[in-house]
Ligand SMILES: Nc1ncnc2c1ncn2[C@@H]1O[C@H](COP(=O)(O)OP(=O)(O)O)[C@@H](O)[C@H]1O
């Protein structure tokens with residue numbers, strides 16, 4: 001089964017085009033803002049039209065307004081599973097759906113035929129007291145990156161990243177440029193800082209520092225990761241941009257220190273840091289590019305890893321952690337998406353220290369900064385400093401996720417999850433499938449809430465894994481933890 005794909009929706013209204021990138025893990029609500037323009041996931045959204053989600057069958061658009069629907073091929077639909085290039089409309093807004101990485105050809109979506117009868121009866125929510133004139137009025141959007149069609153002057157508003165793709169004018173279909181512009185509204189990465197030449201230049205490229213960017217790899221809580229290469233040496237790299245509004249001066253200072261320390265390390269199970277720099281107002285880190293996947297994606301794609309595969313990922317992650325712990329470095333963001341698995345099966349840890357270096361934060365803020373609280377150890381939840389043992393706890397939660405396909409602690413809110421780390425005993429993994437007792441005992445000792453009961457070093461865990469291989473008995477403390485975990 002293939003990975004759940006990211007996608008885009010292109011909204012065209014008046015003379016403006018908005019491009020919204022869709023993450024399969026998110027739920028999007030499309031409505032109208034106060035200015036009557038389409039508005040996605042904005043708190044101020046009024047007159048809700050559409051919910052966009054992604055499930056196992058792909059993307060799903062659901063009408064959530066009482067009075068209007070999704071206009072598609074002259075019919076009014078309540079739900080639509082759009083295919084690449086499929087056009088539909090919401091009232092007077094033309095929409096075109098595009099799968100991630102696929103080019104939306106110049107003709108696709110161009111000839112949306114909105115049924116005139118539908119248009120006549122269309123009511124964008126009957127409780128709306130707005131006049132028709134106001135509905136059709138295209139109000140000047142707030143200052144956001146715009147490019148103008150060189151042929152007809154149409155304004156194209158870019159609100160999301162179009163990674164090195166050709167963009168055609170929505171009105172006259174002229175080629176506007178090879179755009180590589182993202183307006184990360186909430187994140188503060190602004191318009192053309194990444195462009196090496198004018199957007200109208202067909203040969204324009206996207207650069208970050210010394211690196212030419214060739215594709216987008218993904219986004220996380222702290223930034224966005226691209227694949228690129230350095231033209232001089234042809235060295236391929238993964239380049240991570242840190243969202244400016246998530247980074248403070250203190251954070252950057254600590255991060256630079258950490259990056260410098262990491263840049264001196266070399267280990268097969270650690271992603272190598274090449275460089276740390278600043279481009280415009282955006283800080284970036286260039287690192288070894290790992291061709292492969294990460295554990296989170298792997299589980300999403302394959303549903304479940306074999307027990308042998310889980311054990312192998314655990315073992316290699318421990319070897320990496322053991323190495324950095326011996327250099328006095330705490331990873332502090334161990335989680336499935338930060339465990340990369342190269343095509344040859346080598347496991348590589350990435351994203352060291354980012355969260356820790358953001359400084360002491362309270363629980364609510366921590367939830368915000370980390371983006372995820374599912375891997376925070378009880379002592380860190382209680383305000384303690386992260387330690388080598390908190391990395392081992394996070395690796396325990398990761399192992400649970402690999403074995404069971406779900407996280408052991410996941411509450412309704414981040415705060416609920418934090419409380420679960422402190423108070424709740426996770427369901428026994430054998431409820432999900434036959435995990436060997438020895439591995440369950442190791443898991444129990446990794447996930448121990450009390451530091452006295454948890455493994456102290458990665459070496460201890462590796463010793464237990466070796467004992468399994470050699471048919472020896474596990475460490476006594478491990479066996480005891482395994483027995484305590486009630487089925
Ligand atoms: N060095 C790298 N090589 C290849 N892919 C990477 C590298 N670093 C990060 N990625 C990928 O980039 C994506 C975004 O990573 P990141 O911003 O750290 O978010 P998160 O870890 O929360 O998913 C992930 O899919 C990750 O697998």
Ligand SMILES: [Mg+2]
Pocket residue numbers: 220337338350351
């Ligand atoms: Mg990451």
